[in-house]
Amino acid sequence: MKMKKVRWGIIGCGDVTEVKSGPAFQKVENSELVAVMRRTGHLAKDYAERHGVPKWYDDADNLINDPEVDAIYIATPPSSHKEYAIKAAKAGKPIYVEKPMALNFDECNEMIVACKEAGVPLYVAYYRRAMPRFLKIKELLDNNAIGEIRFVITTQYQRPSEDLQDAWRVQPEISGGGLFFDMGSHTLDILDFLLGPIREVKGFTANQAGNYRAEDIVTGAYVFESGIHGTGNWCFSAYEDVDVNEIIGSEGKLTFSTLGNEPVLLTNSDGITEFTYEMPEHVHQPLVETIVEELTGTGGVCQSNGTSGARTNMVMDKFFV
Template sequence: MEKVKWGIIGCGNVTEVKSGPAFNKVENSELVAVMRRDAGLAADYARRHHVPKWYDNADALINDPEVNAIYVATPPDTHELYAIKAMQAGKPVYVEKPMGRNTAECQRMIDVSEKTGVPLFVAYYRRAMPYFQKVKELVDSGLIGDIRFVHISLQWQPHEEETGKLVKTRWRVDPEISGGGHFHDLASHQFDFLEYVFGPVKYASGITANQAGLYTADDITVANWEFESGVLGTGSWCFTVSREQRQDEARIMGSKGQIIFSFFEKFDITVITEKGTEVFKIPYPEHVQQPLITQIVGELIGKGQAVSTGKTGIRSNLIIDMITGKA
């Protein structure tokens, strides 16, 4: 493949800034078509982002001869369907995270990729972002010594559409669409990155509950896990606290110090050792998925290898299934 010509299935909010524009900014890459079930919204996206073609039918985009790679950016309930259709059509797939609603869906996608020989990538883009690369570099450097444990604390207030003030159900808290709630959506990023840094998780368990009753999905989770390396992990996630209690913090504790960072909201990385405290400030790129998309394009044209594939992407689903008792 000399040039990757992308088609997007599901040109919703995630594609506006995080990913969509990056396909035209990466060398040897071009966004040539988009699809959304609402024809008016598809046409509007194509117009605003200067995309030559738009569709309101996924099959039409998949079968477009000018499209040679597919980005599946729909909610998780259709990831498997569209990814498999695209791979069966011989077109590499880049699928949004979480990869599927559960481990079984992810495995079926991997099976088709292996059977067809068509590459499958997953949008766990933190693996390629400079901020998170720095966290990994600091761990690998041995600066904080042998790693003892990791702790995650993610506490957010409910979205306004979840408080009853607006009569609307967000798909992220509809398990039939998302596979779970905010824990499934956000912790998937966290566990993927932690495995990238520390290797495979061999055991995980947890307790989940719906305390506030704002929606059908669980709204609180506490968990613990163990990496094959012997590093331990604990975490708590609650999505029904006040705005004043909002927290997004991860701590990596070592024998000689600790690293404090944020998965979603801050640009600072704090390193504390016996020598003192050092702070690294690394802003996110304008399009957060661009570094990973660059790697994927490189692999597809034979000039590199991407760090997030179907085989790595399934792991977050497996860990979450273990924690929620579905594994």
């Protein structure tokens, strides 16, 4: 049964929900944010008051079981994604979960099974799949703008952050790993969207700088089901910030960043063509629009679901084998 309007509840109304995601649920047509939850009650209350949300909770179970909440957005760290997703599924409510989808591939599969048994959809917040710049890249690839695709190269490195030592993002028991899980997952997912699933991975990981317990460098090679080859280098203790992907084909190449907003460059026999796009104010909004359209039956189909999100976790797991 399709919903007329999707009334959302957020579990974990922290920093990511302030601008990136939270306001999107209120701005998308046929969507409304009706409740938020945070374990520290006064922070949940503060968020609700500042964002005009009618209800707030300090207990996730109360939000999940609120009859006025139709769908759940899980915006907590990955260590609690499985727990909340399974509870929401048992309550019969569609789920939109932050990335990475869970701590590992096995947890992702548990979430998928729970949602399948409950008959509820599961979406994952790899929001770049719906952003115009990546839709343009996919269009160019589908139209053979660079001929037959041969390989892809990812290079992502950045200067170390001094305030990361105690951050949950570099505590593997909470995040699944280090910044590779947090940021590298976006690249692996968008490559899955653009080029199809990855079937084989050979990787190496290390902690070179020793600024925290998790890995700070990951390198590897992978092969897509289509036969396309790829290599990736992610380092989070280098001397500058670089974020570039190159998809090379038989007749040209595409160059773009994953996390930045630099122009997409198409290089072929016609020269270099630039495609420039504004970054959405609320980066989740284009993907949330497709989720709401799918839930209300108004035409959209979300391209980031539990199956695709789990594939990214599977690939990341293989880097660490």
